[in-house]
Structure formats: C-alpha cells, structure tokens
Amino acid sequence: MSTTKTVRAYKYLKRGKPADVLQLDDRHQVPKPGDDELLIKVKAVGLNPVDWKIMNYLPSFIAKHPAIAGCDYSGTVLESSSADFAAGDEVFGIVHSTLKVSKGLGSLAEEIVAPTPSCAKRPEHVEAVPAAGLPLxxxxxxxxxxxxxxxxxxxxxxxxxxxxxxxxxxxxxxxxxxxxxxxxxxxxxxxxxxxxxxxxxxxxxxxxxxxxxxxxxxxxxxx
CATH class of the missing domain: 3.40.50.720 (NAD(P)-binding Rossmann-like Domain)
Known part of the structure; x- marks a missing residue:
C-alpha cells in the first residue's frame, strides 16, 4: 500500500495553450484504484501532439477540468486489483482518452491510477524512458x-x-x-x-x- 496522500501533478484548469493554463499542483489527491485498475508510481511520461490539442481545443462541456496532462507513461505498480499484475511489476501504458475527457485523468503526475486493459508489463530489455514513448x-x-x-x-x-x-x-x-x-x-x-x-x-x-x-x-x- 502506498503511504503517499498527495503527489505532484501537472494540471490545466481550463482550455487553453499549455504555456497559459498548465500549472503544477503539489497537493493532488490520487484516487483509490477500483476494479481492473492499478496504482502506479510514474517513472517517465511520453508527450504527444494530442495532449496539447486536448488541452487547447476541448471545451469544458466535453472535457472535465481541472485535468492532468499527458497520456503515455511507464512506472512501477504500487497497488493492483487485477490477477494479471502485482505490486512491483514494471509496466507501461496509456491513459485512454475517454478517461481524460470524462474524469480528467492523465499521466503527468508522480502517481496515477490506470486501467489494466491499456497497460502491459515492460520487457526487461526496454528501459522506462523509451517505453513511455511507445504506447500511443x-x-x-x-x-x-x-x-x-x-x-x-x-x-x-x-x-x-x-x-x-x-x-x-x-x-x-x-x-x-x-x-x-x-x-x-x-x-x-x-x-x-x-x-x-x-x-x-x-x-x-x-x-x-x-x-x-x-x-x-x-x-x-x-x-
């Protein structure tokens, strides 16, 4: 079980360009993982053009704000409700766009909750940083x-x-x-x-x- 109550995360409070709306929240509350979800300590994040496009173009009546930026990640499992993953597993994956839009979830945080269907165990020969650039x-x-x-x-x-x-x-x-x-x-x-x-x-x-x-x-x- 993670003892971290709050973590740092990059969020945007409203629609706009990253330079105007992106800010660091050092008191982000990590939600408790539900069924088929993992609590992951993030090691690396991959940034893609779609990240700033979602940030800049999707209005509040479509996308939830505030929202965490990013979708690709790699890291270490802290908690798991799935038989396919266990604490300590090295993983990489993507925070699906539906979760970003409906719940404001993203990958640019010290700890994240991610669904197991869009997560995979990282091969031993692949380092965390390049793995984070692969999913999308x-x-x-x-x-x-x-x-x-x-x-x-x-x-x-x-x-x-x-x-x-x-x-x-x-x-x-x-x-x-x-x-x-x-x-x-x-x-x-x-x-x-x-x-x-x-x-x-x-x-x-x-x-x-x-x-x-x-x-x-x-x-x-x-x-």
Missing part, C-alpha cells in the same frame, strides 16, 4: 497496419505500402509492423535519416524533398 504511437501504427490486411488476403505478391514520414514517431513503429505482415515497404524521409528507416525494415526510402506525393512514389516503383 505504437497503437496508432497497429491500427494503420490493419488497413493492408485486405490486400494481404487478396494478393499473392506482397502488397506495396508507402509510409509517408518513415522517420516520424509513428512511421518508425509502422515500418517494422508492416514488414512483419509481409508487405513491401517504401518510406519517405530525409536523406539524412534513410539509413535509420531502412534499419527499421524499409525496403526502399525516398527523399521527401523529391518524392512528396503518391504520384512520384508510383513512378519510382515502376520505372
């Missing part, structure tokens, strides 16, 4: 990769897939997922990052300064 972009990559499954079922040859922005946070996760599914993967990126993207599994890369639309990609693949 990783889930996005998995969802995007499902768009090619119909092509995999219909074609004997590996479908050709273009990843626009292969060196972006989502692109670096999407490329190996597509390769694992059996796709021929082309990706756009800067020339300086071509080796990095190929190292993630891309079969070919195109300089984004030259090949910047689907038409040029098709031309390059068939020349």
């Amino acid at each position: 972009v990783g889930l996005t990559a998995i969802v995007l990769s499902r768009e090619v499954e119909w092509a995999l079922k219909k074609k004997e040859d590996a479908p050709k897939v273009l990843v626009s922005g292969g060196s972006s946070s989502v692109g670096l996760q999407l490329v190996p997922v597509l390769k694992h599914k059996g796709c021929f993967v082309a990706a756009t990126c800067s020339a300086a990052k071509a080796d990095m993207v190929k190292g993630r599994g891309a079969d070919v890369t195109f300089d984004c300064e030259i090949f910047n639309d689907v038409g040029s990609f098709r031309f390059a693949c068939h020349r």
Whole structure:
C-alpha cells in the first residue's frame, strides 16, 4: 500500500495553450484504484501532439477540468486489483482518452491510477524512458497496419505500402509492423535519416524533398 496522500501533478484548469493554463499542483489527491485498475508510481511520461490539442481545443462541456496532462507513461505498480499484475511489476501504458475527457485523468503526475486493459508489463530489455514513448504511437501504427490486411488476403505478391514520414514517431513503429505482415515497404524521409528507416525494415526510402506525393512514389516503383 502506498503511504503517499498527495503527489505532484501537472494540471490545466481550463482550455487553453499549455504555456497559459498548465500549472503544477503539489497537493493532488490520487484516487483509490477500483476494479481492473492499478496504482502506479510514474517513472517517465511520453508527450504527444494530442495532449496539447486536448488541452487547447476541448471545451469544458466535453472535457472535465481541472485535468492532468499527458497520456503515455511507464512506472512501477504500487497497488493492483487485477490477477494479471502485482505490486512491483514494471509496466507501461496509456491513459485512454475517454478517461481524460470524462474524469480528467492523465499521466503527468508522480502517481496515477490506470486501467489494466491499456497497460502491459515492460520487457526487461526496454528501459522506462523509451517505453513511455511507445504506447500511443505504437497503437496508432497497429491500427494503420490493419488497413493492408485486405490486400494481404487478396494478393499473392506482397502488397506495396508507402509510409509517408518513415522517420516520424509513428512511421518508425509502422515500418517494422508492416514488414512483419509481409508487405513491401517504401518510406519517405530525409536523406539524412534513410539509413535509420531502412534499419527499421524499409525496403526502399525516398527523399521527401523529391518524392512528396503518391504520384512520384508510383513512378519510382515502376520505372
């Protein structure tokens, strides 16, 4: 059981730009975890564009205020009501957007309550900091990769897939997922990052300064 009664958390009290509304609350009361929830001591937090977009654009009649910023995290389980997790487990995951909107929950706090369905045990070979940057972009990559499954079922040859922005946070996760599914993967990126993207599994890369639309990609693949 955690003896911490209050923790520090970054909250925003109303809609607005982070520089205007984000502030440190050093007396945040951590809610007691319910069924299928974990109390987690946060080690690292991943910040994404959607975090400031929720903060800046969602009005109070949709999103609860005050709210804790952030959604991605990694940390150590302090309390668990689930048979799948125990105190001391190293985990990473995401505070789902529905919880952020309806309850004002987030990850940018010293301790958080998080649902078990969106949490996983962190592999021993993955450090806490990089793990915190994986959940949202990783889930996005998995969802995007499902768009090619119909092509995999219909074609004997590996479908050709273009990843626009292969060196972006989502692109670096999407490329190996597509390769694992059996796709021929082309990706756009800067020339300086071509080796990095190929190292993630891309079969070919195109300089984004030259090949910047689907038409040029098709031309390059068939020349």
